[in-house]
Amino acid sequence: MNENSPSSGPTSERVIINDKVYKLKDSIEFLKFEPRNGDPPNTTAESLKIKKCEIFFSRIDHLAPTHFDEKKSRSCVCGCRGRRNFISFLNHKKLKKLAEQKPLDKKSKIIPNILTIFLLRRAEKSKWRISYLACEFKDDVVCKNWKEKLDKDLKVFNRPKNLLIFVNPFGGKGKAKLICNHFVRPLLDLANLQYKVIETRRANHARDSMLTKDYGSTVDGILAVGGDGLFSEVMNGLLIRSQKDAGKNVDNRNENFAAFEHRIAAIPAGSTNAFAYTLHGTDDPLTAMLHVLVGDKRKIDLCSIHCGEKFDRFAFTAVSFGFLGDVLKSSEKLRCLGPPRYLVAGLKTAVKHPIYTGTIEYHSPKILQPTGGTTDLVSSTLPVNICHANCEVCKLAAENSTVQITKAENFKSFNEEKSSKIATEEIQNAEISFVHVIGVVTPALCKLSPSGLSPTCHLGDGIMHLAVIKEISPFRNGIYIASIMANQNDHLTKSFVDVHQVTGFSYTPNLSESKTCEDGLGTWNVDGEILPQPENTIHFRMHKQLIPVFARGIEP
Template sequence: MLLRKPRFSHSQLTDLEAGPNPECTEQFVLEGVSMKATLTKTGILLTPLETRRCWPLPANLPSSIPFSEILCVATSHSVPSWRCCRGLWRTQKVTHRLSICTFKRPRLHQCHWVSHSVELESQEEDVVRRWAADINEAVSINSVRPKALLVFLNPFGGSGRAPTVWARDAAPILSKAGVRCKVVVTERPLQAYETVRDLPLLDLESYDGILAVGGDGMFQELLNGVMALRSCGEADRAAAAAQLRLGHIPGGSTDAVAYSLNGTRSAVTAALHVALGDRTPLDVMRVDTADGSHRFSVCYATYGYMGDLLRTSETLRWSKWLGGRRYPLAGAFTLLRGRSYRACVSYVPSTPATSKSVECTSQCQICAEATDARAGDTSLHSSAPSEGEPAWTVVEGEFKSIMAIVTPCRSDMSARGLARTAHLSDGRLKLVLVRRCSVLQYLRLLARIPTLGIDAEHDLPFVTVLDVVAVAVKPIGAESSWNVDGELMPSNHLSARVHRGAVQMFSRGVE
């Protein structure tokens, strides 16, 4: 019979290749296979001591478990029982179990993490207890992991599944990791924004981050609340707010923020990123209007087709029987109307331009150059021109749609993103100008978005995609509406500027 070695799913650690330490090596049993386990500076190295002749063979046995991917370690033991062996009744020995709470990555979808427990068994109780203590100590040394979080839960957004998502998927993971959570269930719009904006200094210093459980609207409230804190004029509160990390536990209808950050809408994956203390900077776009109001966005600002669609869907909100079906109905109506709008578009091109073939991943070199969030950064207070930047370029014409896209904006409709070559923290906006075209031409553009994205190289002469750092739009004549992350702006005279890596997120990017 052919011998078959077990397959491994966890990635190898570079530091583990230095060789085992005889003083930190023990023998355990994992899924019936004898394993030699070695503690190193960065994790646990597991080496099989035997091959199996029986069938079926255990698959996907881990070859290494980094400390950075361990939530916690627990010990237990099996209760002795009697069994019949060769006609004689004998009692089994007590088996002590070392349960390592971690996760695994499915082969077909590496971003979609799944909670997993590695069960190492031994007959020696002292060995199991000593290893549990050593591993927990190594895990606790990681200072980037959060200790206390402020959680806002929106029970009304999307399909109303946020409470279930929190209780079933996110809360148990954070509890295992020893993270204390204060949960605030919102009861009205802007409650989360106002609560965060008014947080006293003592509370700000007691939290390591803030989580939004719900849809993109809930996250936008938290984002704007934190940005309001950073420009409140009080140096201590502004500095404390700049150190907070934000997280999005998806529980809405689109969840573009969590999807763009993690490559999946899985609440378990998002919670694991938070519990493990992952960190990545995220670009933020400040949007100013002529009436003096402003808001911050991490997704998009659109004028024309998407603005008309949102405005039309809002008029259908009164119809309860339509529900979520009002969006495709509004989209079809807006498309058939085929309206275009005249506008003057001014923008500042980014330098240097990036390659259109580069997509953002967890190992993105472009995003790695982003600096940490800065407290008291006065550039966040306005979208006005900065010194030393290139001159503004002015384009006037009739446009079907104008889009300023901050991040890839991934969703179920476009898994690789509305703008595939956008990055999480490259300090650029994707400015998409769609000039006047027929209904069939625009429908052709919409049909390409799920497979190619709107910024892909194409043969559509009415579409222009530019890398910019700032944009200003002045409507001429009949006006559409600005749709900023699913919210209508009160004024259509708009200017926007991107701020590179302005906030820190609980994420590591798309793997």
């Protein structure tokens, strides 16, 4: 031991982990960490004042100091196995650096009386990082007893033990495979979890695999490493298979679908990553993986889509028709441009400025319960009505079988004179001309729209926010799109936008009235995927908290 290290700590020293108090007493000889930003050297546990942390794993096999590389440990999860007596926040700045790093020698010297406790700590902008405590005990028996105690306490948490992982090797120009090899696998190996990796070889590979094979009895969690498209494949395959196993008819629009039990996760590695961003407030892959390791669980709403009387798919973020659908369709022809294709496609569509006419029928909940906002249990810095971790609105929705909504003051009906009837009528319909129709299932956040398509939409209240942007000029349409991207939170309050909280809606096109459209039927943008408008009616219906995911919700 270093002569300058503090001696056996006093009995008053303690570490609080997951609300449990652990007294260090005389068993531990020293607890020390690498000083940060002016922290004094040789800081003891008492002066460090370690507050509530979250352990996701602990182990007694710590590598010797000779295998420590401080520069690499700060940019790679493998750095968790660095020098003893060291606490650090691990950052992953560039994936390229990860690819160049060599794995640490597995035959390194083991120090049996060193217990390494791996912790999660909050970083900036909803991101999570790993830190760890390296504790040296007087002998290996005491060290082993501590590890057994910690492991026993961790067993009360519902954490995954066997995972199935789908990876799109071409996602994000190969970024998905890189993330899997340098984030997903090392973390799972670190926590001694069992897993199986399947690389997709074609479109709908993951969906077909879910439909044809029964993974429910062999895994307790499924990960999709890729973009929103891969997650959609996994989610739809799981749900369709579970409905068939439960004897449900997916083609029945009024069917009460069975919820899936196992949690799934989106490890972001695509271009948009809207789903991961919506769940965590960031598209950081390490953060998404750490939510998996600690076994977080949040049930979310989904929207079923039926073309006529035939089931098509489930949607998890948003469905849109008109301008946004046309932009997506046009961008498919410009894939060679990469991400800038959306800007080029948007400009082309704005010049054409298509106008659609059709009949929209929407279903409002029978009960309206004004609450004046939600109770924020996380932080007073979050605006009211914003969905977050420990959201009271979603908790109440899980307890109540009847969907209840709060009619926001800025929500308006298609026809203002009919607005007073909303509280008593369950079904409303109107034939209108419009530029956009947007149904927001969950807030639908992404880097281009940090506040989402509807900032007050919730993850699990069973309510969709239906926005209809009337027939407006190209200039005003540009203002609307810019307000979404500018993160101003006012795009739903504009005079030409009508918004409703609904449990479902349907759309029937009027081809004789539609104009300036290349395709008279139009195209739906469903979670970033193309769905052509059928000749008959298309139906959308919300399903409250249908599927569990590895997430908590956005934290301040």
